[in-house]
Amino acid sequence: MTEEQEVKQAPTSIIGKILLLGDAEVGKTCLLTRYTDDSFSTEYKTTIGIDFRIKRMFLSNQVEMKLQVWDTAGQERFRNISKAYVRGASAICLVYDVTKSSTFKNLHNHLSPETENPEVVKFIVGNKCEKDEERQVTFDEGKAFADEKGYEFREVSAASDTGVDNLFISVAKAIYRQKNPGSSLGWTGSASKFFRK
Ligand code: GDP
Numbered sequence: 001m002t003e004e005q006e007v008k009q010a011p012t013s014i015i016g017k018i019l020l021l022g023d024a025e026v027g028k029t030c031l032l033t034r035y036t037d038d039s040f041s042t043e044y045k046t047t048i049g050i051d052f053r054i055k056r057m058f059l060s061n062q063v064e065m066k067l068q069v070w071d072t073a074g075q076e077r078f079r080n081i082s083k084a085y086v087r088g089a090s091a092i093c094l095v096y097d098v099t100k101s102s103t104f105k106n107l108h109n110h111l112s113p114e115t116e117n118p119e120v121v122k123f124i125v126g127n128k129c130e131k132d133e134e135r136q137v138t139f140d141e142g143k144a145f146a147d148e149k150g151y152e153f154r155e156v157s158a159a160s161d162t163g164v165d166n167l168f169i170s171v172a173k174a175i176y177r178q179k180n181p182g183s184s185l186g187w188t189g190s191a192s193k194f195f196r197k
């Protein structure tokens, strides 16, 4: 099949629900803000209520991807992530802090029957990678754990803006591939825009 034929068969707009999961203070809210606002704050704020942002991304063929990125809104402090939060997830990013090994060891606590579903795209994300001298989890340890689980692995830094855009572009591509098996459509990753719910 030529790419042109494939384009005609592709859906025009895909919604991908991406969940950010992980212990409190690993940097989930900062990653969301970095990706959607391109800003970073050192001030710690516990998010109140369920929060998500939408960012649009276009494929080279004008097929649109709407990424809904959900932030855990402080619920992770009480191990009380609501069902509404995880329901219908297309992808999960299990985030830990590379300078705090307990957050890495706790990753399994953030999986649930809904997110363990093989149709849900899974990424392990080590944040704060710019603090290399304070590292407690090496890149290889993170990668080995992800490989063992069959998940994707990325190290990022919301503070220094390292790998954040690439992470979400990779998640978007993985969601697209999950929903359109066998597709080889290209991506521009451009023309993205966000707006509040
Ligand atoms: P959340 O509880 O997982 O949502 O974590 P936050 O996004 O609120 O961040 C918790 C703390 O980690 C804040 O003080 C942030 O400034 C800090 N932080 C987040 N991302 C990074 C990063 O990439 N590097 C560093 N050094 N600090 C970060």
Ligand code: MG
Residues within 6 Å of the ligand: 028, 029, 030, 045, 046, 047, 071, 072, 073, 074
């Ligand atoms: Mg938060």
